[in-house]
Amino acid sequence: MRAVIGFALPPRCPGCGSVAAEDHVFCLTCWQALDFLGGSACGQCGEPIALAYHEDARCGTCLADPPPFDRARAAVAYGPIARALALKLKYGRRPGIARTMARPMRRVAGAMLEGALVAPVPLHRRRLWSRGYNQAALIARALVREDTGELALDLIDRPKATPPLRGLGRLARERTVAGAFRLNPRWAHAVKGRRVVLVDDVYTTGSTVRGCARVLKRAGASEVNILCWARVLRDQEEER
Known part of the structure; x- marks a missing residue:
């Protein structure tokens, strides 16, 4: 039954609607278009900053107005x-x-x-x-x-x-x-x-x-x- 449903209603990319490998998975084009965060960032607000060398680093905005x-x-x-x-x-x-x-x-x-x-x-x-x-x-x-x-x-x-x-x-x-x-x-x-x-x-x-x-x-x-x-x-x- 699962195979039949998968054939009739294949998983779709959440971004563009094209057929995808499985549910909740993006196609390659949409995946590459997403800008995933999680690198160097302000330890408080999460705004990306290039020189955040540790998790306690704060951006200027958070320092001025926490x-x-x-x-x-x-x-x-x-x-x-x-x-x-x-x-x-x-x-x-x-x-x-x-x-x-x-x-x-x-x-x-x-x-x-x-x-x-x-x-x-x-x-x-x-x-x-x-x-x-x-x-x-x-x-x-x-x-x-x-x-x-x-x-x-x-x-x-x-x-x-x-x-x-x-x-x-x-x-x-x-x-x-x-x-x-x-x-x-x-x-x-x-x-x-x-x-x-x-x-x-x-x-x-x-x-x-x-x-x-x-x-x-x-x-x-x-x-x-x-x-x-x-x-x-x-x-x-x-x-x-």
Whole structure:
């Protein structure tokens, strides 16, 4: 039966849709087009920097304005293929893409997920109702499926509806999301002294995850880390 299904519905490349060797595997062209991260980078925000000789190295931005989270890591740099996958998951109702993203995200996470509360960046209920699902929650579920983290889908609430952040600079984004997040009271005791991993699809300026991280730190989380599929590098921010 598996052979019949494979012949009738062969695995497709998540990027371009061409026939692939197996599910969640890119074709050679799309694989080469992805800019995988994980080399020399800022030890805190994960921005690639050429002279980061050790994991405690910090970029100038983090030294001048330290973010409220401990570490941020992304699997790939934002680009055409990374964007295509994010849009398919976010608007194309392709939930299987979450597992495709989770594979390289798990690689850059290292031991980050072990023993951690793994929570998605939340959506406001109005957006959740219109979309039908939270793409970050699908990714978080795919990550925990094969690791030792504890899934906490409702760890953070988003009671304040905010307008789309696309096109806004970092300061404008931070003003927009100020006060938009709060800790779910039922997790108040569980979060104290725990490591938390916040999961999202795309890290642009970090304003949204900064807002979530502040809430978690105030609640007593010992460590807050960010794990994303793609990140917009600083020299790309103006383009996006």
